[in-house]
Amino acid sequence: MSSIQRGFSLVELLVAMTLLAAIVAISGFAFQQFSRYWDGRLGTFDESFSEMRNGWLLTQVISKVQPYTVLNQQGLPRFYFEGNRNGFVAVSSESLSVPDTAAVIRLSLLENNDRTFDLVYEEAVMKNFSLTRLTQALEFSSPVTLFTELRDPSFEYFGPIALETEVVGTDAPQPDRWRSEYNSAVTGRHAKIVRVSWLNDGGNYSNWQINMIQPLKGHNSRMYEDPAE
Numbered sequence: 001m002s003s004i005q006r007g008f009s010l011v012e013l014l015v016a017m018t019l020l021a022a023i024v025a026i027s028g029f030a031f032q033q034f035s036r037y038w039d040g041r042l043g044t045f046d047e048s049f050s051e052m053r054n055g056w057l058l059t060q061v062i063s064k065v066q067p068y069t070v071l072n073q074q075g076l077p078r079f080y081f082e083g084n085r086n087g088f089v090a091v092s093s094e095s096l097s098v099p100d101t102a103a104v105i106r107l108s109l110l111e112n113n114d115r116t117f118d119l120v121y122e123e124a125v126m127k128n129f130s131l132t133r134l135t136q137a138l139e140f141s142s143p144v145t146l147f148t149e150l151r152d153p154s155f156e157y158f159g160p161i162a163l164e165t166e167v168v169g170t171d172a173p174q175p176d177r178w179r180s181e182y183n184s185a186v187t188g189r190h191a192k193i194v195r196v197s198w199l200n201d202g203g204n205y206s207n208w209q210i211n212m213i214q215p216l217k218g219h220n221s222r223m224y225e226d227p228a229e
Helices: 010-063 220-224
Strands: 069-071 077-079 081-084 087-092 103-111 117-125 144-160 176-179 193-199 205-211
Touching: 010 103, 010 117, 010 144, 010 205, 081 144, 087 144, 103 144
Parallel strands: none
Antiparallel strands: 069 077, 081 087, 087 103, 103 117, 117 144, 144 176, 144 193, 193 205
């Protein structure tokens, strides 16, 4: 006696295909949503990591800024540091591109079309030249953008008052204050702290405040030396 073999009916096959199509559609939509969410989180992580790394680099290079002495146009010794609201130029004992090598560094705020600013870093590595003059021409490297789209950023400097108001030939403590411009060729002193501020997404100001290397005892008195003596 032969057994009777029975397959799927056309209706059953259509129902199965409809269910399978629905499962595939739901799965595809879920995967698309997950991918979009993951890409968003990954993008945010990459951006946060990049900002953290560049912030660390910025802190490292500014904290190594030193009271480097050069001669001004009159042949008088002066510290090499000049800054304003848009950035500063100074000598750091640590180049970002060449480890264990000093460099003249320049940090600048460059305005974008939407009135935000990019923070740009340049350096002239002091490997094959010596910096001896305040007005010496330098060849800086290609600029590297550390931060983008900063809102209302500015630089400020904390340091002693101008040379002319001090007691000549002494290292007596002098009043310090914050200012938006600091030129060591004028003050005869080296700034102590650099602060970079910008407006964050919460509408408040964030900032980095970085201490710099200070002159050794007796170093300040060299700013009064007469080159003719």
